[in-house]
Amino acid sequence: MKNVAASNTPANQLHTADEDTIDLSQYWRIVLRRKWSIALVTLLFFVLGLFIAIKSTPIYQASAKIQADPVQPNATASDQYIMNSMVFLFYETQYEIIQSRKIAETVVDKLNLVERYRQEQAQLKLLGEETSLISELKNSIKGLLASDDEAQTEQVPMTDEQLRIMLAYGIQAMLSVEGGMQSQIINIAYQSDDPEEAAEVVNAIADAYIEFGLESRLGTLKDTAKWLGNQLDELKATLQASEDKLAAVRNSSGLMDSEQQARIANTQLSNLNTELVRAQTLLSQAQEMYSQVQKLDRSKGDYLSLGPVLQNQTIRDLVREESNQKRAVEELAERYGEKHPKLIAARSDYSGAVANINREVDKIVENIAKEYRLAQVQLENVKELTAKTKNELQSYQGSSFEITRLEREVENNRRVYESFLGRLMEADVSGDYDASNVRIIDRATVPVFPIKPRVSLIVAAALMAGLFFGVVLAFLREALGNVFRTPDQIEEQLQIPSLGITPLVKNTKTSVAPEKQYLADQRSTFAEAINTIRTGLLFSDIDNPPQTVLITSTVGSEGKTTLAINLAVAFSQLDKTLLIELDLRKPAIAKDLGFKNKKGLSDILGGAELNSDVLNQLEGAANLDVITCGTIPPNPMELLSSKRFAKLLDSLKTQYSHIVIDSPPTLPVSDAAVLSKLADCTVVAVKAEGTKINMAKETIARLRKVNANITGIVLTQASPQKMSYYGAHYYQEGYYGVDPKQA
Numbered sequence: 001m002k003n004v005a006a007s008n009t010p011a012n013q014l015h016t017a018d019e020d021t022i023d024l025s026q027y028w029r030i031v032l033r034r035k036w037s038i039a040l041v042t043l044l045f046f047v048l049g050l051f052i053a054i055k056s057t058p059i060y061q062a063s064a065k066i067q068a069d070p071v072q073p074n075a076t077a078s079d080q081y082i083m084n085s086m087v088f089l090f091y092e093t094q095y096e097i098i099q100s101r102k103i104a105e106t107v108v109d110k111l112n113l114v115e116r117y118r119q120e121q122a123q124l125k126l127l128g129e130e131t132s133l134i135s136e137l138k139n140s141i142k143g144l145l146a147s148d149d150e151a152q153t154e155q156v157p158m159t160d161e162q163l164r165i166m167l168a169y170g171i172q173a174m175l176s177v178e179g180g181m182q183s184q185i186i187n188i189a190y191q192s193d194d195p196e197e198a199a200e201v202v203n204a205i206a207d208a209y210i211e212f213g214l215e216s217r218l219g220t221l222k223d224t225a226k227w228l229g230n231q232l233d234e235l236k237a238t239l240q241a242s243e244d245k246l247a248a249v250r251n252s253s254g255l256m257d258s259e260q261q262a263r264i265a266n267t268q269l270s271n272l273n274t275e276l277v278r279a280q281t282l283l284s285q286a287q288e289m290y291s292q293v294q295k296l297d298r299s300k301g302d303y304l305s306l307g308p309v310l311q312n313q314t315i316r317d318l319v320r321e322e323s324n325q326k327r328a329v330e331e332l333a334e335r336y337g338e339k340h341p342k343l344i345a346a347r348s349d350y351s352g353a354v355a356n357i358n359r360e361v362d363k364i365v366e367n368i369a370k371e372y373r374l375a376q377v378q379l380e381n382v383k384e385l386t387a388k389t390k391n392e393l394q395s396y397q398g399s400s401f402e403i404t405r406l407e408r409e410v411e412n413n414r415r416v417y418e419s420f421l422g423r424l425m426e427a428d429v430s431g432d433y434d435a436s437n438v439r440i441i442d443r444a445t446v447p448v449f450p451i452k453p454r455v456s457l458i459v460a461a462a463l464m465a466g467l468f469f470g471v472v473l474a475f476l477r478e479a480l481g482n483v484f485r486t487p488d489q490i491e492e493q494l495q496i497p498s499l500g501i502t503p504l505v506k507n508t509k510t511s512v513a514p515e516k517q518y519l520a521d522q523r524s525t526f527a528e529a530i531n532t533i534r535t536g537l538l539f540s541d542i543d544n545p546p547q548t549v550l551i552t553s554t555v556g557s558e559g560k561t562t563l564a565i566n567l568a569v570a571f572s573q574l575d576k577t578l579l580i581e582l583d584l585r586k587p588a589i590a591k592d593l594g595f596k597n598k599k600g601l602s603d604i605l606g607g608a609e610l611n612s613d614v615l616n617q618l619e620g621a622a623n624l625d626v627i628t629c630g631t632i633p634p635n636p637m638e639l640l641s642s643k644r645f646a647k648l649l650d651s652l653k654t655q656y657s658h659i660v661i662d663s664p665p666t667l668p669v670s671d672a673a674v675l676s677k678l679a680d681c682t683v684v685a686v687k688a689e690g691t692k693i694n695m696a697k698e699t700i701a702r703l704r705k706v707n708a709n710i711t712g713i714v715l716t717q718a719s720p721q722k723m724s725y726y727g728a729h730y731y732q733e734g735y736y737g738v739d740p741k742q743a
Contacts, residue, residue: 283372
């Protein structure tokens with residue numbers, strides 16, 4: 001439960017959050033830390049790139065610009081449409097044609113490269129060297145084309161055809177073609193170490209490409225004309241046979257042209273249909289008028305209301321006259337009596353006018369009835385004639401079916417024949433037209449400056465590659481580094497607190513030895529680092545601070561003795577302190593501190609008394625006594641495991657407030673494991689960038705097996721400047737409150 005609670009503390013949560021955050025400054029510090037290795041790799045790449053650029057053979061490039069129109073100069077409208085819709089395929093095809101072996105072989109023939117090659121070889125045999133581009137192409141391409149058996153056997157002279165193919169492959173290898181996507185321009189480029197040769201080859205390729213296009217088109221036209229001529233003879237015979245057969249059928253049936261006959265019949269039928277519609281219209285009008293007459297007869301109505309009667313001019317005159325007579329009768333009736341002769345005469349005139357109107361109306365009514373009967377007769381006649389014409393047309397169509405089929409066959413044969421005849425004439429005319437759809441815009445000129453090697457580009461690329469690989473190598477070394485570099489790394493890998501560091505002391509003629517750094521200047525950064533370690537030990541158990549402190553390491557030369565001496569001097573500033581050298585196999589304290597006394601711990605355990613002959617005093621540390629190894633014993637392990645040593649250590653605890661023990665390394669011997677059980681706490685010295693992580697883990701595992709109280713780890717010989725690359729908090733220029741110049 002305590003572990004769970006501890007994992008949920010704010011400090012642990014903050015640590016987890018820091019791990020999840022990408023610290024870019026950490027990567028920058030790695031680069032700064034490995035800056036010299038990065039600079040070295042970059043310099044090596046720079047020198048390599050410069051060497052390649054200087055030693056590379058200059059390569060010249062000549063280029064020509066041509067215009068390729070997808071539409072042929074004499075193409076038809078349909079051909080133009082097809083070519084425009086396939087313009088992208090056209091240019092891709094032209095690229096392949098220009099780079100084909102056919103074009104390359106044509107260039108070899110045009111420039112007589114086979115003969116030039118043989119002459120060059122003859123000259124080289126006299127000179128005893130091969131330096132030309134053609135020779136290099138010969139060696140490289142010949143090696144690619146040759147089989148294993150040919151490579152093993154003695155080379156035989158190559159034939160002209162083999163040389164021709166070999167040189168064509170060489171031209172293909174150095175040729176590049178591009179363009180034609182947004183315009184009709186195609187750029188042809190060729191590279192060679194001979195600038196004149198490059199220009200010659202490019203111009204020859206452009207000419208060969210134009211000639212190839214003309215030959216291909218004219219060859220196609222000739223083949224087309226030949227095929228059309230053969231087909232035309234057969235089509236002419238077929239047309240003649242179909243025409244003869246049609247004439248025979250017409251003569252035997254006595255019929256004229258079926259199309260003309262059908263046209264006449266259709267015209268007659270159309271006219272009859274028009275008359276039929278007109279007769280139906282007239283009948284409808286007459287029937288309507290006749291119906292009005294019959295209706296008036298049944299109702300005894302007045303015929304004067306009929307349209308034809310009202311529109312008749314005679315009826316209008318008679319009605320006008322009848323109206324005048326009627327008005328005259330009315331006037332005379334007012335003036336005279338019924339027997340008056342004038343009134344009688346007027347009445348007689350009026351009756352005559354009415355009779356005249358009735359006679360004219362009866363004539364009009366009779367005409368209406370006659371027109372109705374006539375319209376009926378005319379409609380029947382038109383219907384009979386239309387039916388008769390339809391029957392005749394159907395009868396004709398049945399009898400002229402064979403003629404129509406033969407006429408259609410003749411017409412089809414004539415169209416095919418005329419089409420083939422027109423194509424043949426076009427092919428004959430096109431065959432005489434030698435214009436090309438390809439034109440040379442710019443011919444190649446002899447290049448003045450080489451395009452390869454581009455020294456600046458190669459050097460820049462080498463610098464970039466060197467910088468890249470240098471950084472990659474730096475990160476790789478950092479990731480694969482199996483040593484300790486910072487106190488944080490110690491705590492992360494070993495899960496043990498870090499008590500601090502001992503700064504690296506540069507070994508110069510004027511510098512103080514690392515073992516005497518604390519005595520030389522107690523306000524230096526080194527002394528402050530030792531004080532930090534001392535404070536960490538005292539506060540490791542605030543209620544019961546450790547009295548005996550065991551200093552050990554993984555292997556030798558990790559700075560444990562230096563740590564033990566300086567830590568003992570630091571404890572002596574607080575109270576009476578004893579420094580015991582228990583590294584009985586390779587003692588170094590007496591030599592480092594300049595003690596003349598040869599007696600020490602081994603002599604005490606051998607029976608010598610603990611007096612001034614054994615206790616050494618260090619100048620500048622009044623409260624510090626030092627017991628060195630003394631005579632190197634043959635059996636160190638037995639001495640340290642003896643009860644006498646345990647009693648001696650207990651006796652010393654009563655005399656000193658602090659005891660610092662310099663023990664042997666843990667991995668080579670087991671002395672430290674035995675001594676750790678007698679000490680209150682154990683401190684493991686780990687050399688910065690020296691101690692392997694797996695070795696340190698093994699040291700901790702061995703000490704824990706004997707239940708040693710491992711209080712913490714000290715990173716020795718650490719360079720604060722180097723550690724600053726892993727975090728600015730590791731670097732301190734001087735002791736707080738001290739002028740760096742004085743410090």
